[in-house]
Amino acid sequence: MNIDELLNRYFEGETSSEEERELRAFFTSGNVPDRLAVYTPMFAYLEEESRKVRQPDEALIPIDEDILSMLDAEKVEEKKAFTLRSVLYLVSGIAASFLLLLGLNHLLNPVDPCFCSDNYVVINGRCYTDIHKVRSMALEALQEVATPADEYVDDLRSLFDDNE
Structure with missing residues (x-):
């Protein structure tokens, strides 16, 4: 060939x-x-x-035993550094995964019901999104502070009586 x-x-x-x-x-x-x-x-x-x-x-060139022991010690140190680095990467990955799961859980299951709603009312530190519940609570509050009509009439009479 x-x-x-x-x-x-x-x-x-x-x-x-x-x-x-x-x-x-x-x-x-x-x-x-x-x-x-x-x-x-x-x-x-x-x-x-x-x-x-x-x-x-x-x-091959013969190597002194002291040099061999130094090389072995370097290999051991290198292996330790490698295992420490791999453990660090593993722990970092687990922590990042945990934080990602917490974030997803918070987005999917919000603690605050107002988190996902555009229309809400806060009454006594609680958030309400149900319009019927809000109306009933507003009416109750207005009735608590409302003054009966006959009290107004009595106050007006006393005003006119004092002026005469």
Whole structure:
């Protein structure tokens, strides 16, 4: 297969593992045409990474035990910070949901009957929206403060008697 076709198939994601190994070997061999030289660093990097995976961990630089313990402590601190953050987000979400439910409950079930009514009367600190109840209460109040007609007549007579 032609190297250009193989390269096109590679960029389309249609190559097998063996074909990818061939491409890496070709680009790391040193016999790459100038028109394909731009791909050499990429395939050299991929070849180096695949060698690291294939080789055991002994090729890696040994790390001091103190450094390892520090890294483990950092991971633990990072994990604690993550769990604290996730708990904070959880509590905030619960609080926001609770406030939303309280607001919806207040809108759907108002405590004050005047909340949803345009026509209302407040008598002795209570709100009334029933027109018949309001009329009967108004008539009762007027009867309590009304003066009987004969009291007016007696007062007028006493006025005229004093003037004579």
